[in-house]
Amino acid sequence: MNPTERWRFGGRAVLLAILLTALPAAAAAEASAATATAAADGASQLALRAAARAAIYRENPFLIAAVSRVGGFGNVASNAIANRMYSRDFAPALADAAAKLVVEPQGPGTWLLRFPWVNVAVFETSAGLVLVDAGYAPAGPALRDALRKLSTQRVHTVIYTHHHIDHMLGTWALLEAGERPEIIATAELLDEVDRDLQSRELTSRLNNQTLTDFPRSTAELPMPTRTFRGRLELVIGQDRFVLTHAPGETADQLWVSVPTRGVVVSADYFQPFLPNAGNGKRRQRYVTSWAAALRDMAALRPLRVLPMHGPALVGTEEVERRFTSQARMLESIARQTLAALNSGTRKYDAANGVSLPVELASSADAAELYVTPRDIARTVAQEYTGWWNELPSEWSPVSRATQAREIVALAGGVEPLLLRMEALRTSDPPLACHLADWVWLAAPDDPRVLRGATAAWLERLRRLPVPTQEAVEYVEHLVTLRLQLDALETTRAAVPLSPR
Ligand SMILES: [Zn+2]
Numbered sequence: 001m002n003p004t005e006r007w008r009f010g011g012r013a014v015l016l017a018i019l020l021t022a023l024p025a026a027a028a029a030e031a032s033a034a035t036a037t038a039a040a041d042g043a044s045q046l047a048l049r050a051a052a053r054a055a056i057y058r059e060n061p062f063l064i065a066a067v068s069r070v071g072g073f074g075n076v077a078s079n080a081i082a083n084r085m086y087s088r089d090f091a092p093a094l095a096d097a098a099a100k101l102v103v104e105p106q107g108p109g110t111w112l113l114r115f116p117w118v119n120v121a122v123f124e125t126s127a128g129l130v131l132v133d134a135g136y137a138p139a140g141p142a143l144r145d146a147l148r149k150l151s152t153q154r155v156h157t158v159i160y161t162h163h164h165i166d167h168m169l170g171t172w173a174l175l176e177a178g179e180r181p182e183i184i185a186t187a188e189l190l191d192e193v194d195r196d197l198q199s200r201e202l203t204s205r206l207n208n209q210t211l212t213d214f215p216r217s218t219a220e221l222p223m224p225t226r227t228f229r230g231r232l233e234l235v236i237g238q239d240r241f242v243l244t245h246a247p248g249e250t251a252d253q254l255w256v257s258v259p260t261r262g263v264v265v266s267a268d269y270f271q272p273f274l275p276n277a278g279n280g281k282r283r284q285r286y287v288t289s290w291a292a293a294l295r296d297m298a299a300l301r302p303l304r305v306l307p308m309h310g311p312a313l314v315g316t317e318e319v320e321r322r323f324t325s326q327a328r329m330l331e332s333i334a335r336q337t338l339a340a341l342n343s344g345t346r347k348y349d350a351a352n353g354v355s356l357p358v359e360l361a362s363s364a365d366a367a368e369l370y371v372t373p374r375d376i377a378r379t380v381a382q383e384y385t386g387w388w389n390e391l392p393s394e395w396s397p398v399s400r401a402t403q404a405r406e407i408v409a410l411a412g413g414v415e416p417l418l419l420r421m422e423a424l425r426t427s428d429p430p431l432a433c434h435l436a437d438w439v440w441l442a443a444p445d446d447p448r449v450l451r452g453a454t455a456a457w458l459e460r461l462r463r464l465p466v467p468t469q470e471a472v473e474y475v476e477h478l479v480t481l482r483l484q485l486d487a488l489e490t491t492r493a494a495v496p497l498s499p500r
Pocket of ligand 1: 309
């Protein structure tokens with residue numbers, strides 16, 4: 001499976017892969033349209049950012065690889081869908097979901113529907129179809145059509161593994177087609193959806209989704225018709241479905257065992273790389289509970305596991321080995337983090353000494369494509385402590401800009417810092433980027449600062465490969481720097497020359 005896709009961009013074939021990244025979702029045409037739009041109304045910050053981002057990728061093609069490490073998150077990617085997961089009518093996204101869907105038989109009456117980015121599990125029972133998850137909104141019509149080809153049965157039940165937008169929104173098209181399934185999720189899902197709606201703009205931004213698509217209330221979402229806490233056993237036709245709630249990637253997540261078929265649907269607990277258990281842009285994740293869920297699933301010795309991202313796992317040995325390995329990684333990170341915190345290592349430093357067990361570190365399931373062990377360690381620390389990072393002055397800090405101006409003044413202005421940054425850029429890129437932040441916070445209106453910071457961040461991305469999520473944030477900072485520089489140059493150009 002090719003985890004990325006190619007798209008023509010400024011005459012150059014570029015590799016793109018962007019689950020929840022901010023590479024422009026649509027292609028070059030959209031980027032130039034964005035420029036035109038931005039120029040026309042002068043108001044669209046998003047359009048300006050899209051145009052700046054496109055220009056940065058065009059000028060620095062190596063960045064495409066830097067942000068594409070995770071590919072399609074175990075599936076194929078889709079630029080058309082990446083930033084439009086709430087949309088029911090963005091035609092390119094609907095078309096791409098249909099075109100790229102691969103239906104994989106997984107035993108009698110059992111299928112894994114592999115959409116770009118995400119899967120849907122389908123079970124045909126004598127009472128009707130049972131779905132685990134329904135994909136993002138643009139997957140809805142393709143899901144409806146695929147089910148009609150697979151079976152004459154109606155949809156009896158849809159189970160949501162968790163509230164994330166790529167898992168539950170596709171149900172809309174089934175409802176619109178007249179299906180009336182029971183929709184089941186944990187009671188905790190309702191709280192999570194509520195948090196997303198309350199933080200609409202923030203959540204949209206952090207997920208790189210288009211705000212105009214974002215629902216304003218649960219009335220616009222295919223919400224559960226039935227919720228439960230803990231564990232729920234369903235008998236549907238001749239099959240049993242056992243739903244188990246276990247906080248992991250989200251507080252509301254569940255996994256599903258279908259003992260009548262020897263199948264476990266593992267939701268997002270298993271991902272075919274170091275799991276997304278340390279996400280700096282998402283709400284709390286529950287690392288030890290996540291590991292326990294992996295062990296609980298493996299203990300059932302399923303013949304087959306259907307994950308929501310990546311290919312199915314077949315064979316009890318395979319499942320046992322891979323699930324246990326990932327559980328051990330997560331447990332080890334949690335143990336190391338807690339040991340550091342307990343021994344007095346301050347929270348701002350506790351993640352830095354954490355590493356994967358050596359015997360597991362080289363496996364594909366440990367690959368740092370999306371997050372690092374340090375990211376996971378920070379999540380663990382967050383689960384046990386409050387917001388303070390344990391640096392005394394940061395309980396009640398003065399603003400970062402004030403701190404930065406003081407530091408820059410002590411250094412004798414921006415020049416010495418810029419010189420030092422340049423010296424460090426190749427020998428110690430992360431340290432150079434710390435200086436880049438200080439000098440940028442102190443003097444964001446100085447074009448030398450903006451150019452120097454840009455050079456530092458580009459060099460860091462060039463020299464130190466980082467997982468997708470981290471790389472994307474650095475690129476977004478480059479976008480900010482570029483827009484600031486553009487604004488300065490526009491202002492300067494607009495000032496008439498003073499008469500001599
Ligand atoms: Zn997911």
